Amino acid sequence: MLQQLTEKNRLTKQHTQEYRQSFALNRNAAGFNKEMKEFVYTLVCDRADGPNVYDIDGNEYVDLTMGFGSILFGHNYMPVRKAIEEQLTKNWSVGPISPLAGFLSKEISKATGVERVAFFNSGTEAVMVALRIAKAITKKKYFVFFKGAYHGTFDSLLSLKNDPVTNLAKEIVPGVTQSMLNESYLLEYGSEESLYFIKKHKDEIAAVLTEPVQSRNPTFQPREYLHELRKITAENNIALIFDEVITGFRICIGGCQKYFDVTADIVTYGKVIGGGLPIGIVAGKAKFLDATDGGFWQYGDDSIPPVKSTFVAGTFCHHPLAMAASLKTLEILNQLNGKLLKDLNETTGAFCARLNSFFSTNGYQLSISHFASLFRFYTPGKLNLLYYQLLLNGVYVWEGRNCFLSPAHTPDVIASLEEKIKLSCLQLEERGILKKKIT
Numbered sequence: 001m002l003q004q005l006t007e008k009n010r011l012t013k014q015h016t017q018e019y020r021q022s023f024a025l026n027r028n029a030a031g032f033n034k035e036m037k038e039f040v041y042t043l044v045c046d047r048a049d050g051p052n053v054y055d056i057d058g059n060e061y062v063d064l065t066m067g068f069g070s071i072l073f074g075h076n077y078m079p080v081r082k083a084i085e086e087q088l089t090k091n092w093s094v095g096p097i098s099p100l101a102g103f104l105s106k107e108i109s110k111a112t113g114v115e116r117v118a119f120f121n122s123g124t125e126a127v128m129v130a131l132r133i134a135k136a137i138t139k140k141k142y143f144v145f146f147k148g149a150y151h152g153t154f155d156s157l158l159s160l161k162n163d164p165v166t167n168l169a170k171e172i173v174p175g176v177t178q179s180m181l182n183e184s185y186l187l188e189y190g191s192e193e194s195l196y197f198i199k200k201h202k203d204e205i206a207a208v209l210t211e212p213v214q215s216r217n218p219t220f221q222p223r224e225y226l227h228e229l230r231k232i233t234a235e236n237n238i239a240l241i242f243d244e245v246i247t248g249f250r251i252c253i254g255g256c257q258k259y260f261d262v263t264a265d266i267v268t269y270g271k272v273i274g275g276g277l278p279i280g281i282v283a284g285k286a287k288f289l290d291a292t293d294g295g296f297w298q299y300g301d302d303s304i305p306p307v308k309s310t311f312v313a314g315t316f317c318h319h320p321l322a323m324a325a326s327l328k329t330l331e332i333l334n335q336l337n338g339k340l341l342k343d344l345n346e347t348t349g350a351f352c353a354r355l356n357s358f359f360s361t362n363g364y365q366l367s368i369s370h371f372a373s374l375f376r377f378y379t380p381g382k383l384n385l386l387y388y389q390l391l392l393n394g395v396y397v398w399e400g401r402n403c404f405l406s407p408a409h410t411p412d413v414i415a416s417l418e419e420k421i422k423l424s425c426l427q428l429e430e431r432g433i434l435k436k437k438i439t
Contacts (some may be wrong), residue, residue: 001385001431002038005392011057012044030399039388043396048075050408053396061396062417064403069246069374070271072329074408080275083328084321092321100323107330108283111253114267116289118282119317123245123270124152126280127209129312130266131156133282133291134207134239136310143207144198145169146189148214151243155180157209162186167197189214190222195232202236207266209241212256215402218371226262233265239288245270245280246402249329251345251372253338275325278316340407341372348373348405351414355421363436364425373405385433389424 006013016028027042043061047054051074053063063075073080091098105117120126131143131154143156151157158176159169162185169186171178185201187194189210198205208229213221233240242264248255249272257263266284273279286295292312294305316322333340352368352375359366366386367378377397379386387397395417397403409417428434 015044016041050074065398066404069404072272074406083324087324098320101318114283115286118292120280122280126268126282127151128154129282130241136291138206140206142204144185145209149211156184190225207239211243213371215246219369239265241266249273275329277322277325279322344373375403393420
């Protein structure tokens, strides 16, 4: 397999090595171990269209990464591309605010039911600001997040372990010191113990931050737990924050708030709504969003901002190209009244069910879990070699392993994709890597 991949991705590996000294890219060392050293590289592509990406060696791949989930409709989707091109002819500068930002804020408010919307550059920034405004309004300093969640790269969230006595997140990443984690409680998601802890420490907890459905564990969809979180936080002046950077505008237009019938205080969005361009959004109740600008006032009278604001800023937060792409994305979703997402979710569910049936029938210790059009393979131990076999067979899955389908993955593309996955499994079985369960 290694020799075949090395030949197939010769220019990708050559490019990676040539620029390694100058280009500090964490992805080029992700999952590094000495035995797998030759497999550790990021595919280098210079073209993408529809469901496919094309590497600099000239190979075509069915793309399951889809811009880490930011590409909903497919690569190079013409309506979004035309919206960006049209905006390019007008303005792509920042300084004066683009009128598109105001238009987009109102459209998002209509679509999701949030009261106010603020724009930033990434999901990480959005989560960082969400926590800041929660602390500013509640006037408390601790927050809760949960094991298994992914909230970007903000220092106070970069931990996978907690102190078993205090539940404070523990220092595990070089450069993220314990002092940055000393206001971060890390709890078990979905447990009764976590609810008890929040109640016990209600007077010091400013916010509970959660991915309603964790992108790394999409099978767990805890509706009742989310409702209980909402009840506890509402009763105790604790902000409930939904991180919907991945799930937002994917499960349905209203996101997990609508799907689970839970209204959060603050919601963060990104990825899908940006139409493939960088964006982060903090949205939610005016009570909390007012901390960004002081709240509502008007010209021509003696009104003033009613709330003391915290500090937020960013050069490219309202970039006209991102605003144009987002407006077009939301316009398309609204025109189809959510049908595109509903159909895509059903397609993904059926795709995963067929593959799970194949895995089970063949006795393979593999499975797929999904939520909406997000899915993940379960590949314990050495079965992660499946991803390299898939790459060899023309299927691209990035090293974080979250996978996404799009409407560009048409029935014929999906049929071909399933055959490639099945072929990869059979090839791994022939090599003695993928072994059948003993029954």
